Amino acid sequence: MGYESMLADIKSSLNGKISDVEDKIEKLKKAKKDIDTLQEEAITEIKEIVKPELGKHWTGTKADDFDKGREEAKSEASKIVNDKYNHYMTLIQMEIIQLESMKFLYDKELKLANFAGDTLAKGEEFLEDAVNQIKSIKLW
Known part of the structure; x- marks a missing residue:
């Protein structure tokens, strides 16, 4: 395999990897x-869980139990929405950062491949540098 062909394979592979990473980043951002x-x-x-307020006519243990149950439901829902959602958001952001780092490395390697191609195009006297x-x- 000639060096031009090898460079074409390298560039194609890197472009494919860059495209794949970009797609993953976009899906994660969405x-x-x-x-x-x-x-x-x-x-x-x-906020709607505890509505409507029971009012002054709702009194006694059943009213207290009902209100307590609504407050517990609100508290549990808040934990899920705040803790778990934020945890998922953090995980997604970490994955995005990792993928952006990979893309940066692939871009860097693609630039090296392009530079090697430019060097190779200069002729026989630059072959060793290109290799x-x-x-x-x-x-x-």
């Missing part, structure tokens, strides 16, 4: 936005 919207909706709905540049590309 998921993050969707979760954020769901969280906002849930917060609004949680060394090709060997320095690690992520394909």
Whole structure:
């Protein structure tokens, strides 16, 4: 296989990896936005759990138990919406950062491949430099 062909394979592979990572990042960003919207909706709905107020005619142990149950439901729902949602958002953001780091490395390697191609195009006297540049590309 000639060096031009090898570089074409490297570039193709790196472009594929970059595209794959970009797709994953976009899906995660959409998921993050969707979760954020769901969280906002849930917060609004949680406020409705304790409505309507029982009023002065609702008294006694049944009214107290009912109110206590609504408060417990509100408290549990708040824990889920605040703790679990935020945990998922953190995990998604960490994955996005990791993927962006991978994309940065792939972009860097693609630039090295392009540079090696430019060096190779300069002619026979630059062949050794081009070969060394090709060997320095690690992520394909």
